[in-house]
Amino acid sequence: MSRRVIFKFRLYVAGAAHNSAQAAANLTALCRAHLPGRHEIEIVDVFREPKRALADGILMTPTLVKLAPSPGRRIVGTLSQTRPVLQALGLDTLPA
Amino acid sequence: MNPEQAPPPVNGNEQIAALIATLHETEQRLEELTGGEVDTVADRDGRAFLLWHAQEHLRHSEAVKQVAILNALPAHIALLNTQGLIISVNESWRRFGCANVSQRPGYEIGLNYLEICDSARGDGASEAHQVAEGIRSVLNGEAKRFSIEYPCHGLGDQRWFLFTVTPLPDDHPMGAIVMNLDVTAERQAEERLRASESRFRQMADNIQDVFFLQNLDSSQMYYVSPSYEQIWGRTCESLYANSASWAESIHPDDLNDAVTKCEAGRNTGFDYQCRILRPNREIRWIHVRGFPILDDAGNPYRTAGVASDITQSKQVLDELHESERRFRATFEQVAAGMGHTTLEGRWVRVNQRLCEIVGYTREELLARTFQDITHPDDLDLDLVAMRQLLANEIHTLAREKRYLRKDGAVVWVDLTVSTMRAPSGEPEYFIAVVQDITGRKELEQELLHAQRMEGVGQLAGGIAHDFNNLLTVIGGRGHLALAKLGPDDPLRRDLDLIQKTVDRAAALTRQLLAFSRKQILQPRVIDPNDLVRNLTDLLERVIGEDIELVFQPAADLGRVRVDPGQLEQVIVNLAVNARDAMADGGRLTIETSNVALDAGYIGRDVGMTPGPHVMLAVSDNGVGMDAATRARIFEPFFTTKGLGKGTGLGLSTVHGIVNQSGGHIQVHSEPGVGTVFKIFFPRTDAAPEAEPPRDTTLPRGTETILLVEDEAEVRRLAREVLERLGYTLLEAKTATDAVLIAGRHVGLIDLLLTDVVMPRMGGGALAEAVTAARPETKILFMSGYTDDAIVRHGVLEAGVQLLEKPFTPEALSLKVRTVLDRKR
Numbered sequence: 001m002s003r004r005v006i007f008k009f010r011l012y013v014a015g016a017a018h019n020s021a022q023a024a025a026n027l028t029a030l031c032r033a034h035l036p037g038r039h040e041i042e043i044v045d046v047f048r049e050p051k052r053a054l055a056d057g058i059l060m061t062p063t064l065v066k067l068a069p070s071p072g073r074r075i076v077g078t079l080s081q082t083r084p085v086l087q088a089l090g091l092d093t094l095p096a
Numbered sequence: 097m098n099p100e101q102a103p104p105p106v107n108g109n110e111q112i113a114a115l116i117a118t119l120h121e122t123e124q125r126l127e128e129l130t131g132g133e134v135d136t137v138a139d140r141d142g143r144a145f146l147l148w149h150a151q152e153h154l155r156h157s158e159a160v161k162q163v164a165i166l167n168a169l170p171a172h173i174a175l176l177n178t179q180g181l182i183i184s185v186n187e188s189w190r191r192f193g194c195a196n197v198s199q200r201p202g203y204e205i206g207l208n209y210l211e212i213c214d215s216a217r218g219d220g221a222s223e224a225h226q227v228a229e230g231i232r233s234v235l236n237g238e239a240k241r242f243s244i245e246y247p248c249h250g251l252g253d254q255r256w257f258l259f260t261v262t263p264l265p266d267d268h269p270m271g272a273i274v275m276n277l278d279v280t281a282e283r284q285a286e287e288r289l290r291a292s293e294s295r296f297r298q299m300a301d302n303i304q305d306v307f308f309l310q311n312l313d314s315s316q317m318y319y320v321s322p323s324y325e326q327i328w329g330r331t332c333e334s335l336y337a338n339s340a341s342w343a344e345s346i347h348p349d350d351l352n353d354a355v356t357k358c359e360a361g362r363n364t365g366f367d368y369q370c371r372i373l374r375p376n377r378e379i380r381w382i383h384v385r386g387f388p389i390l391d392d393a394g395n396p397y398r399t400a401g402v403a404s405d406i407t408q409s410k411q412v413l414d415e416l417h418e419s420e421r422r423f424r425a426t427f428e429q430v431a432a433g434m435g436h437t438t439l440e441g442r443w444v445r446v447n448q449r450l451c452e453i454v455g456y457t458r459e460e461l462l463a464r465t466f467q468d469i470t471h472p473d474d475l476d477l478d479l480v481a482m483r484q485l486l487a488n489e490i491h492t493l494a495r496e497k498r499y500l501r502k503d504g505a506v507v508w509v510d511l512t513v514s515t516m517r518a519p520s521g522e523p524e525y526f527i528a529v530v531q532d533i534t535g536r537k538e539l540e541q542e543l544l545h546a547q548r549m550e551g552v553g554q555l556a557g558g559i560a561h562d563f564n565n566l567l568t569v570i571g572g573r574g575h576l577a578l579a580k581l582g583p584d585d586p587l588r589r590d591l592d593l594i595q596k597t598v599d600r601a602a603a604l605t606r607q608l609l610a611f612s613r614k615q616i617l618q619p620r621v622i623d624p625n626d627l628v629r630n631l632t633d634l635l636e637r638v639i640g641e642d643i644e645l646v647f648q649p650a651a652d653l654g655r656v657r658v659d660p661g662q663l664e665q666v667i668v669n670l671a672v673n674a675r676d677a678m679a680d681g682g683r684l685t686i687e688t689s690n691v692a693l694d695a696g697y698i699g700r701d702v703g704m705t706p707g708p709h710v711m712l713a714v715s716d717n718g719v720g721m722d723a724a725t726r727a728r729i730f731e732p733f734f735t736t737k738g739l740g741k742g743t744g745l746g747l748s749t750v751h752g753i754v755n756q757s758g759g760h761i762q763v764h765s766e767p768g769v770g771t772v773f774k775i776f777f778p779r780t781d782a783a784p785e786a787e788p789p790r791d792t793t794l795p796r797g798t799e800t801i802l803l804v805e806d807e808a809e810v811r812r813l814a815r816e817v818l819e820r821l822g823y824t825l826l827e828a829k830t831a832t833d834a835v836l837i838a839g840r841h842v843g844l845i846d847l848l849l850t851d852v853v854m855p856r857m858g859g860g861a862l863a864e865a866v867t868a869a870r871p872e873t874k875i876l877f878m879s880g881y882t883d884d885a886i887v888r889h890g891v892l893e894a895g896v897q898l899l900e901k902p903f904t905p906e907a908l909s910l911k912v913r914t915v916l917d918r919k920r
Contacts (some may be wrong), residue, residue: 013135014136014146014150016134016137016138016145016154017146017150017153017154018133018135018149018150018153018154018157019132019133019134020135021132022133045696046136046138046144047144050138050142050143050144051142052137052139053142053144054138058138059137059138060130060134060135060136060137060138061134061135061136061144062133062134062135068552076133076494077130077131077134078133080133082876
């Protein structure tokens, strides 16, 4: 896997709700630790843009959508448990 | 609730309860499924539904935070509704208890703030009304914001508040937020700043000196006070724009010094004076002082400085310096000695001339008092005068006194002393002006001496006149008597003795006349070497065998015109004195030389003229003389010899003869070393004249002689001598008689033999009268001393013949014959 692959994420949140804020904080920390310089994060507030959530089939917040690289993944929750999250995102095999 | 739906039926409550139960169950189930990590769920339309625990969390945290924030604010905040009712307040509002027009204690929720403000009276009422107006304008939507700052007179202190009204953030005002903020500290800080600024301005604007601040790194002028414009004649702006113009204004001659001192004093401060050039080319003197300003680390980063215009004081100082310099120059260069002494007499300031006069160096003199160098005999008067000066009894002391030089010599000075007094009148020091008058004193002494000599001379001359007449008679009669006695007559011895005594008396009379310069000189041109040689035998007899006579004649010695007999007398007298100075033997040296005397050598000596001279020195290696003796040796009757051994006339005779002969005598002597007398006569180029021959037999004659003599005995003696020798005598007692006789006499009168000094008409006048009528008549004067009738300055005029009294019959007959035989 080339190191230059850019990970693109979209995180659906519910305004400043507690779990959403946790998820945003955890995602940012995770990307800084494991994908420095090669990640893009888009945060979408379902209260402000309900149509995008509907289009993406988002039922709950917070929901993380991994857009690239494939395969795509969806993770619901605060992203507090780092290891399962990394596994889900296919980052557990990356060199540290 | 949807208003279109019909109200629920009575049993609807149970349905609602059931739905709520379902809602709770559903939520609980969702929570379980998502592990509590989900905030919202979406329905089919994508509408997000905030789960209950998320709502609760949000609600709880917002309220806590907002309350905490509001309560933490120092501002007193209240929420008013549209009517002005206080709806909510924060903790600060609640606690604030100031007696405040706009917020009194108890202004709590439910009260109408507008009404409270409207009803305010007394202090602060006008601000309260303004506040009410401001609130209304915001509530009406007329203003977006209203604020006012107002003072609040609290208990014991004055406080300031900023009152702000803002509308609740909605399209239609639902009320307003009022906020009171205590801005006392800010206001006080502002006040302090304003006061500080004002103080600084007052100083900077009004003090005539320039204050400045300059950054060290860039040399940029940070601040300069307005006085810069007055002193420099340039604007402050120009200095800010170009900091280098400071240095550019400094006079080129002073720039280096200023820059050097500035650089050197970067960390420690500096101080320099320089001239600046104003744009109008005017020069000002500036005194600049700089002080470093340190940062927290202790490094200088800026200079604070003061620049003062010292032009005027500099001018004053310069003038003072100039005055001081002039005074010092005057003090040092004045021909007189000048000095200041303490009131005790110690010299504190002396000029070079004073040092020269008293012969001490400046350092030596400053270590002494005037008493130390004053002649002991003059000290008492000085001390008396000093007391009088201090007591203000006299303002100035002016006197002649003596100092003792370092070498012990006495120096006569003309001293003027005055007292320098402080403005209070207290005496501070003495000012002495000292003129060396030693030269004048010496001249005075000389004059005094000359006057004394003149007096003695007058006396001696008067006596000698009569005395010579007596001696002439005694001697003449003795001669005649001897001629009558036989060779073995026992009286001959007595008469011989009388004759010798008369000779000695005549010699004494001559000496008296000599020192009084009244004797008659008969000078001729001679070679002094010949004269000394001819005198050697006599001198050796005079000085005796224990003394060696050395004669050192100069080759090519010039000739002099003197009376040789008198010069012999001089040399003999000096030899006698030398002998007496060498009681245990020694050497008498006579030396001659040619000398050229210049004006400088002659100096103050009276009666000498510069030019070629012949010097005759008589020296001995005897006991010598001290200065006191040396000063008096020429005085008549002064003698160091024992009573009866000296007349005190020897050296005064010498002095008289030399001076009368146009010469000069000097004496150098040192105790224990010897004495040398140097006699100078003007040199002459004329050829030596031979001595007139002497005839031993009395010449006879037949001519007619008119004899005029007021002294009867002298007249009779002369008549008898001359008649015996064959002459015809006409005799007169006075000049008047003589004129009558000459008028009556028929026939020749070959010779007029007349006394010079006679009552009424003297010999001179008589001679003129007789020769006027009888030009063929020859004249022979007789005199013991002279006056101007026949001699000038004691020297016989050419053609005038004189017979010196006392005379012997031999001298009379020889002189008469000589005159008669002269060709006219």
